[in-house]
Amino acid sequence: MVESSALIERFGPEIVESTFRDNRRLTVPTGKIFEVLSGLKQDFGFDMLIDITAVDCLDLDDAEHRFSVIYLLRSMSTCERLVVKTFVDLPRPQLPSVYPLWRGADWMEREVFDMFGITFLGHPDLRRILMPDEFTAFPLRKDYPLQGRGERHNFPVITRAES
Amino acid sequence: MAVGLPENVFLTQLDAAANWARSNSLWPMPFATACCGIELMATAASRHDMARFGAEVMRFSPRQCDLLVVAGRVVMKMLPVLQRIWLQMPEPKWCISMGACACTGGVFDTYAVVQGIDRFIPVDMYVPGCPPRPEQLLTAIMDLQQKIRESGSLMGREFKAQTMPNGPPPFDPDELRRLKGLPILPDRGLANSGHQFGGELPIGQYTELPAAGGPAHG
Numbered sequence: 251m252v253e254s255s256a257l258i259e260r261f262g263p264e265i266v267e268s269t270f271r272d273n274r275r276l277t278v279p280t281g282k283i284f285e286v287l288s289g290l291k292q293d294f295g296f297d298m299l300i301d302i303t304a305v306d307c308l309d310l311d312d313a314e315h316r317f318s319v320i321y322l323l324r325s326m327s328t329c330e331r332l333v334v335k336t337f338v339d340l341p342r343p344q345l346p347s348v349y350p351l352w353r354g355a356d357w358m359e360r361e362v363f364d365m366f367g368i369t370f371l372g373h374p375d376l377r378r379i380l381m382p383d384e385f386t387a388f389p390l391r392k393d394y395p396l397q398g399r400g401e402r403h404n405f406p407v408i409t410r411a412e413s
Numbered sequence: 414m415a416v417g418l419p420e421n422v423f424l425t426q427l428d429a430a431a432n433w434a435r436s437n438s439l440w441p442m443p444f445a446t447a448c449c450g451i452e453l454m455a456t457a458a459s460r461h462d463m464a465r466f467g468a469e470v471m472r473f474s475p476r477q478c479d480l481l482v483v484a485g486r487v488v489m490k491m492l493p494v495l496q497r498i499w500l501q502m503p504e505p506k507w508c509i510s511m512g513a514c515a516c517t518g519g520v521f522d523t524y525a526v527v528q529g530i531d532r533f534i535p536v537d538m539y540v541p542g543c544p545p546r547p548e549q550l551l552t553a554i555m556d557l558q559q560k561i562r563e564s565g566s567l568m569g570r571e572f573k574a575q576t577m578p579n580g581p582p583p584f585d586p587d588e589l590r591r592l593k594g595l596p597i598l599p600d601r602g603l604a605n606s607g608h609q610f611g612g613e614l615p616i617g618q619y620t621e622l623p624a625a626g627g628p629a630h631g
Contacts, residue, residue, distance in 0.1 A: 381525070382490045389524050398524030402489040403532070408496050410535035411573030413506075 252294050252330065260293065261286050275333040283336045284346040287321060291351050296323040296332055299348065302358035304366045308392040316340050317366060321348070338368055347373040365390035428565060435479070435505065436561035437467040439554065442478035442502065444495060447485030449512035449544040456547035466554050475501040480557070481534075484544075486514035487527045499534045505566035509553050510536045513543045 254267050257276065265286070266277040278286045290296040300322035307313035315337035323332040338345060347370035348355045359370040360379040367388035370376060378385060385401060387394055418424070441463075445453050456463050463469045472478045475498045487495055499508070510530055513519040516539045518528035530536060537560065538553040567575070587597050 380490075387524075394524070396524065397522055401524060402527055405489070405492055405496070405533050407532065408499060408534050411569050411576060413500055413504075413535065413569050 251328070252332075257294070260289055273331070273333055275335060278334055278336045280336050280338060280345065283319075283334070284348065287323075287334060287348055288351055290323060290332065290334070295325045295327050296330070298324040298326050299352040299354055299358070300324050300331075302348075302355060302362055304362045304368060304390075306366065306390065306392045317343055317368060319345060319362065319368060343368040344371055345369075346371050347376075349373055364388070367391065429562075432562050432565055435566050436558040438470075439466075439468040439480040439507070439557070440470045440472055440478045441468055441480045441482045442475050442498065443471050443473075443482055443484065444498065445482075445484040446487060446491065447512070447514060447544075449484035449515070452544045452547055452550065453482060453484045453511065456550045461547040461551060463551070463554070466551065466558065468554050475499075476503065478502055479504075479506045481506065481508045482511055482550075483508065483515045483530050484511040486519060486521050487530055488525045489527055490525070492527050492530075492533060495530065496534055504568045507537045507557055507561070508535060509538045509540060509550075509557065511540045511550060511553070512545055513541060516541065519543065 257267065258265055261278075261282065264279050264282065268275050268277070276286070302319065302321055304317050304319045306317055307315060316339045318335055318337050321334040323334060324330070325332075336345070343366070345368060347359055349359065349370075349372065356373070356375070357379055359373050360376060362368050363370065363373075363376055364378045364380050365388060377383070381389065387399060387401070389398070443450065443453055445451075455461060457469060457471060468480065475481075479502060481499055481502060483495065499506075508530075510516045514521060514526070515530050516536075518526050522528065527533065531539075538557050540549050540553045542549055585591070589595075590597055
């Protein structure tokens with residue numbers, strides 16, 4: 251069990267720890283996210299990246315930022331789990347890529363980029379992973395309409411006479 | 414004349430015989446993307462047995478098929494694949510849209526799901542249901558067989574000629590001569606003589622309807 255005091259001593263007092271239903275959560279300033287994650291991996295044994303995901307906090311009452319990006323970590327030796335959370339804002343939602351720490355972050359960051367438009371600086375191949383390449387919007391943003399903006403109708407029609 | 418025919422010999426038209434053979438040997442191309450595909454498999458399996466209708470030869474190459482069964486929702490990233498498969502199938506060919514999702518998009522009215530494949534490829538039979546029972550698919554196959562026997566099997570070129578706004582182009586007895594660049598004999602072609610089958614419009618200058626696009630909303 252990693253002590254909270256050790257984390258704060260290592261990463262500074264900006265790190266806020268909270269607990270919700272046995273989940274330990276660290277809220278980290280955007281500028282320190284790579285330092286915190288690499289420190290957690292190298293010094294605290296959180297050597298597995300489970301997932302990277304994001305939340306669009308538009309219209310949330312108590313939200314100060316537009317997006318929160320969430321890293322789920324796991325320690326393979328102690329089976330401990332940790333949720334690390336940071337925030338980015340429009341118009342330039344950018345984060346450093348954690349691909350140098352975990353190779354598995356490759357597709358996870360591509361998915362977050364595809365759905366939310368958050369760019370990860372230093373990612374080797376940041377392109378869309380789920381949506382078609384010619385898709386221009388970021389569909390999981392909350393200001394994107396559920397039924398799209400006509401992208402799904404933008405195909406040539408094959409009639410029986412042409413086929 | 415029929416009195417003189419021996420047993421098991423029938424007189425018919427060549428078109429009718431070809432349609433009879435085609436309708437009883439449909440080779441489906443399964444395009445199963447969702448739970449409708451499970452029902453499609455159940456229809457092909459022994460209990461419902463699509464082989465009773467001659468449609469059991471599922472081929473996974475569109476080059477060998479003449480019946481596209483779209484079973485399940487189609488997302489916009491999949492639609493170019495579906496269109497390509499349809500274009501790869503040899504003529505004559507038919508399409509069954511199986512299930513609510515393939516017909517209308519179903520409950521998946523989201524940015525990624527195509528709201529009915531008939532917006533983008535031609536469809537002959539619609540099978541409602543979520544998913545449809547195998548009996549419903551069998552009914553669609555039987556209806557399609559009926560349609561093939563009654564309306565014939567048209568190539569796209571023939572279909573285009575029949576559905577042009579001015580009707581099919583008039584019969585041109587000099588077509589071969591035109592194609593080969595041979596001189597056209599005067600007073601011979603119906604199209605040149607002001608006959609009732611032609612003469613109003615010169616051959617090969619018909620205008621086509623603009624391609625129908627999908628609705629702009631959504």
